[in-house]
């Protein structure tokens with residue numbers, strides 16, 4: 001589904017990604033780990049075309065992703081969540097989730113402004129889809145609540161619901177369990193596994209919480225200073241001396 005070749009990104013004198021390459025097969029759940037500043041978010045930004053690559057290639061379902069304009073990314077089935085939540089605080093949970101599905105809507109600016117019957121039908125369909133995602137993620141009880149004021153653990157699930165409303169083929173999760181209690185981390189892991197199995201979505205997850213990564217991922221890739229230093233099954237990567245050194249700063 002995804003093939004990254006020799007991807008390099010520089011910001012002035014900083015090389016955020018340095019010749020990174022890997023593949024992701026359809027249906028896999030891949031963990032992307034590495035210390036702060038390793039280049040994980042930059043990689044996500046390249047996959048969603050928020051960041052230009054200096055060199056390299058990204059193939060996605062047979063397409064050259066680097067030639068795709070940023071606004072077309074959602075239409076290709078790539079959705080992401082954000083480290084610091086990208087929700088609209090005054091909008092209800094349902095409305096936030098409907099925003100995630102907006103690219104499935106066909107109404108243009110004029111038809112939407114006139115609220116023609118076709119537009120109302122489309123809105124009803126997006127609403128029904130949003131409600132289905134909310135049900136799956138056990139958020140029906142807060143559907144009409146504004147995002148502001150909800151507990152952080154709930155907002156993290158709303159963020160996931162919004163990304164799922166886009167019906168993605170490839171889901172990019174940026175630190176989805178950061179700031180959650182250990183009970184909430186376990187619940188989120190269960191939800192994610194269920195959603196992945198139900199909807200057959202391919203997932204790449206950036207996360208510092210090792211227990212979560214090791215528990216949910218089929219494969220783990222570790223970056224350090226923009227380079228890939230390890231890749232393999234979670235238990236192997238966890239024991240890799242280069243990974244231990246990257247995290248602890250001393251040879252294992």
Ligand SMILES: Nc1ncnc2c1ncn2[C@@H]1O[C@H](COP(=O)(O)OP(=O)(O)OP(=O)(O)O)[C@@H](O)[C@H]1O
Nearest residue numbers: 011014015016034035036037038039040041042043
């Ligand atoms: N827009 C930017 N301008 C300049 N430097 C940047 C920019 N974005 C990222 N960097 C630098 O690129 C490097 C990689 O950053 P990135 O945010 O991708 O790392 P990360 O692995 O996601 O880190 P964290 O775990 O802290 O989120 C860092 O040295 C960072 O300071």
